[in-house]
Amino acid sequence: MSVNYTTVQWNRQKRRYDRIMLGLMALYLLTFSFLQLFFYPLISPETLIIRATGTLAFIMLQFILCIGPMARLDRRFLPLLYNRRHLGVTTFLIGALHGVFNVIQFHSLGYVDPIFSVFASNTHYASLQDFPFQVLGFFALLILFLMAATSHDFWLKNLSPRWWKSLHMLVYLAYGLLVFHVMLGVVQLEQSPAWIGFVGFGLLTLVSLHLMAAGVEKKRLEDQMDKPAVGEGFYLVCSAEDIPENRAKMVFLEGQNIAVFRYEGKVSAVNNICRHQNGPIGEGKIVNGCITCPWHGYQYLPNNGQSPPPFTEKLETYDVKIVDGMVWVNPQPYPEGTERPAAIIQA
Amino acid sequence: MNEEFYIGWQDKAPKSYGQWVKYVIWTLVLLVPIIAGLLVLNQRGFIASKYEISRLRTLEGILITEPIPCLKIPLGKNKIFKQNASFWEKLKVTLKNDNVGVAPFQRILLVGIGKKSAIPALEALAKKTGKSLTGKGIRLMGKLIYYDGVVAFELGPQKQLFQGFSKLKDEATKPVQLGKATLRGEILDPKCYLGVMRPGEGKPHRSCAIRCLAGGIPVFFKAKTKNGVQQYCFVLDQNGKPINDKLATYVADEVQLCGAIEQWDNWYVVKADEFKQLMPYWGKGMVMCE
Amino acid sequence: MVPELRKRHRLVWQVGSILLCLGFVGAVWVLPQPVPAGQWLKSEPQPFPKILARKTTGNLSFQLRQGNESLKQIEITQHQVMEQAFVQVFCNNALQGVLGPTGVQRFNLSDTLSAEPPYLIELVDGINHKTIRQIVLP
Numbered sequence: 001m002s003v004n005y006t007t008v009q010w011n012r013q014k015r016r017y018d019r020i021m022l023g024l025m026a027l028y029l030l031t032f033s034f035l036q037l038f039f040y041p042l043i044s045p046e047t048l049i050i051r052a053t054g055t056l057a058f059i060m061l062q063f064i065l066c067i068g069p070m071a072r073l074d075r076r077f078l079p080l081l082y083n084r085r086h087l088g089v090t091t092f093l094i095g096a097l098h099g100v101f102n103v104i105q106f107h108s109l110g111y112v113d114p115i116f117s118v119f120a121s122n123t124h125y126a127s128l129q130d131f132p133f134q135v136l137g138f139f140a141l142l143i144l145f146l147m148a149a150t151s152h153d154f155w156l157k158n159l160s161p162r163w164w165k166s167l168h169m170l171v172y173l174a175y176g177l178l179v180f181h182v183m184l185g186v187v188q189l190e191q192s193p194a195w196i197g198f199v200g201f202g203l204l205t206l207v208s209l210h211l212m213a214a215g216v217e218k219k220r221l222e223d224q225m226d227k228p229a230v231g232e233g234f235y236l237v238c239s240a241e242d243i244p245e246n247r248a249k250m251v252f253l254e255g256q257n258i259a260v261f262r263y264e265g266k267v268s269a270v271n272n273i274c275r276h277q278n279g280p281i282g283e284g285k286i287v288n289g290c291i292t293c294p295w296h297g298y299q300y301l302p303n304n305g306q307s308p309p310p311f312t313e314k315l316e317t318y319d320v321k322i323v324d325g326m327v328w329v330n331p332q333p334y335p336e337g338t339e340r341p342a343a344i345i346q347a
Numbered sequence: 348m349n350e351e352f353y354i355g356w357q358d359k360a361p362k363s364y365g366q367w368v369k370y371v372i373w374t375l376v377l378l379v380p381i382i383a384g385l386l387v388l389n390q391r392g393f394i395a396s397k398y399e400i401s402r403l404r405t406l407e408g409i410l411i412t413e414p415i416p417c418l419k420i421p422l423g424k425n426k427i428f429k430q431n432a433s434f435w436e437k438l439k440v441t442l443k444n445d446n447v448g449v450a451p452f453q454r455i456l457l458v459g460i461g462k463k464s465a466i467p468a469l470e471a472l473a474k475k476t477g478k479s480l481t482g483k484g485i486r487l488m489g490k491l492i493y494y495d496g497v498v499a500f501e502l503g504p505q506k507q508l509f510q511g512f513s514k515l516k517d518e519a520t521k522p523v524q525l526g527k528a529t530l531r532g533e534i535l536d537p538k539c540y541l542g543v544m545r546p547g548e549g550k551p552h553r554s555c556a557i558r559c560l561a562g563g564i565p566v567f568f569k570a571k572t573k574n575g576v577q578q579y580c581f582v583l584d585q586n587g588k589p590i591n592d593k594l595a596t597y598v599a600d601e602v603q604l605c606g607a608i609e610q611w612d613n614w615y616v617v618k619a620d621e622f623k624q625l626m627p628y629w630g631k632g633m634v635m636c637e
Numbered sequence: 638m639v640p641e642l643r644k645r646h647r648l649v650w651q652v653g654s655i656l657l658c659l660g661f662v663g664a665v666w667v668l669p670q671p672v673p674a675g676q677w678l679k680s681e682p683q684p685f686p687k688i689l690a691r692k693t694t695g696n697l698s699f700q701l702r703q704g705n706e707s708l709k710q711i712e713i714t715q716h717q718v719m720e721q722a723f724v725q726v727f728c729n730n731a732l733q734g735v736l737g738p739t740g741v742q743r744f745n746l747s748d749t750l751s752a753e754p755p756y757l758i759e760l761v762d763g764i765n766h767k768t769i770r771q772i773v774l775p
Contacts, residue, residue, distance in 0.1 A: 076367035082355035109461025121554035183664035189549035194389035531675030
């Protein structure tokens, strides 16, 4: 959550996250380089750098793409999600190093501009076997650049979470381009089952995780979209006892995505979409009197949907009532930040 | 799980989350070197090609500019002896004529700096000296590139390139006609393959090789012969002229060339009159040239 | 994440998985296959029938062969690429030729040289003019 924009809002978890990330990257690069120089001392320095950075960037991207579905399948992976953007930006930087070395090594010192050469040297665009795989890498890097450049909350706010998220979904296209960049590039030379298996296993893992998470989410959504009974504009949601203390029940009513929280013997209803990155507020918890989003810890007061001062994010609120221990919600939203009385749970 | 809730900006994660993340980290610590090892140990390896990148040398020989620029280093009378052979040893060899049949020259391909032919630099040198240099004995400074008995020489910077004329005299040697053959293998650019890049072949290197051939560096061919032995040759068209524009598109592909093979001193040159790409999904159709 | 976004993710991965898997298989399908050997024409002498001596040193094997009329032939097999740019082959101080690519190479000795065993074979670095290998064949 931010009042003013700072480059990075550092905290202890982010520092640890980055330290571990850099440590693992160093471990990979050192192991890779040491093994290369030990077993293949004839490798040229440029090839070593290109392969080390290329493989590292690809591995990091695959890992990043696993985090989303893993966090949906098991909440214990949420700490990996928290600072994922640092991972993404670093992946872009490693990929950029790989790209720059490639352009210098393979396209410079000729008679044409190096960037033009990337597109114009190999023009077998109609052939799978001879496809100019470097062009695929170029566009993948461009997408990663756009994502890295807009990774800051400034862009999230100004592009709106919806458009920002749409832009960042291009990571899937980047991944696809990179799979082909690797398979139609270095794997055509190396051809070893290990390299093919490495790409194939990564692809299979990502596809499986995403399809599993999609299946689970579809089921959750269907549960939230049950058609409840209606009365005087209110919809029956559930029994108050069904909502765990300090947790929420999520429900879809008339196109509204609503989270009904129970706390301190009361129930309040707010919009289920976090103003930060559209995270599911309803999967969060009330901590120290504030609804806390499970993704990045953004907070809102349950009675009015406002972030505690000095923060300014706000959620829509809804009327809620309890009749005979059953919770009813009116899906007509009040403007963001409107105070609405909580419904008291009778003993 | 209802009791524990992860909030990123808090100093410490709840116990179950923290424990789980530790397992993930340790798994990654084990997996990362394994993946690195898996990738490294399953490479096909690199050839022992050499590029003397930090050593400028002077070579003396007869300059040839067409169709393939090269320096002919004579293995003739003055050089057929070992360097420290005694007078009597040299006399004995000369009188006995024990070198009959030895090719008189070792050809060394000349290439320019970067992905360029040697021709522009040689033309500039000819202009500077005011003389035609073709067929003349000359000393040039540059860097050696070599692998498996084939040598190239990257010309040095213009200021240091010309090291003077030499008294060497050219001896016209007729190419030896070896007949027509069907060659199969890979089109390469000699500069990268012989030492400047490792690997200087294959699909990842394709764009670079195309750049080099487009820059005028002669077309080089690595032919696969029986018993897996590799042979190398330069490729010209059937009229003996450079064929870069036609063959650049086949770089890094498996190719079949048909043409007459000639031996020019230590080089093999094929004058290709037919060429085609060998597709990966062949079964039949691998027909030899007529 | 809003439901609409979830649906979009689901669609992307349902379609993407199929495309990626097909593409992956396609890329494996077009991996270069080994090329059948072609022809090669060389001005290499045919091997003389009788082997008189053999020696191996490092990555080189030497054979002394004898043909008709007591003519001799030196056969050198390079098992690995030489480290030098080019290597001159001397026999009893007379240049016989230059080593080519890895494989077998033969040098026919002149009749006068053939008549003067033993044969001191020296391999000399053609650029640096240093002897790199010396063997004697009886």
